[in-house]
Amino acid sequence: MLETGSPAPDVVLEDTDGQAVRLSDYRGKHAVLIYFMRSTSCPVCNRHVRDLIRGRDELAADNVQVFVAVPEDRQEAAAWKAKRQVPFPVLVGRRGTPHEMLGLSRKVFGSLQQSGDILIDSQGIIRHAHGATLPTSGYDKNGIAAAVQGLRAQAGSSPRTPL
Numbered sequence: 614m615l616e617t618g619s620p621a622p623d624v625v626l627e628d629t630d631g632q633a634v635r636l637s638d639y640r641g642k643h644a645v646l647i648y649f650m651r652s653t654s655c656p657v658c659n660r661h662v663r664d665l666i667r668g669r670d671e672l673a674a675d676n677v678q679v680f681v682a683v684p685e686d687r688q689e690a691a692a693w694k695a696k697r698q699v700p701f702p703v704l705v706g707r708r709g710t711p712h713e714m715l716g717l718s719r720k721v722f723g724s725l726q727q728s729g730d731i732l733i734d735s736q737g738i739i740r741h742a743h744g745a746t747l748p749t750s751g752y753d754k755n756g757i758a759a760a761v762q763g764l765r766a767q768a769g770s771s772p773r774t775p776l
Contacts, residue, residue: 661752
């Protein structure tokens with residue numbers, strides 16, 4: 614798993630339209646929050662995505678670009694995104710899963726995909742990294758809110774109510 618305070622790797626992922634998404638393309642422009650779902654069929658993970666959707670205006674106001682990463686292939690990911698009306702870009706891996714590319718492996722004899730979230734500031738530094746084997750703890754809402762608050766403090770913005 615990536616560590617808070619370290620530079621984010623420059624990985625290349627793919628969105629559901631087949632377009633390349635480089636994390637480095639957001640440097641100097643936006644902070645990036647990626648939520649890694651265990652799978653698109655995970656009901657707990659889908660609740661977490663709905664929570665991100667509810668908080669999208671606050672995240673956008675803080676200049677945070679949200680992505681959702683899934684371990685499924687592009688076609689399955691696109692169908693899930695359309696069915697759930699997910700407003701965020703949905704990412705898949707080009708070789709392997711986005712989870713593997715950013716350090717969230719399969720645990721318990723390789724059968725359970727970890728879920729988690731990372732927040733990368735606009736300078737490319739990881740400000741929050743969280744991973745978990747169980748989906749109930751794979752979304753660290755409080756940790757994300759604290760990291761976003763830290764971004765505000767860095768930018769000299771006034772504090773707002775967190776997500």
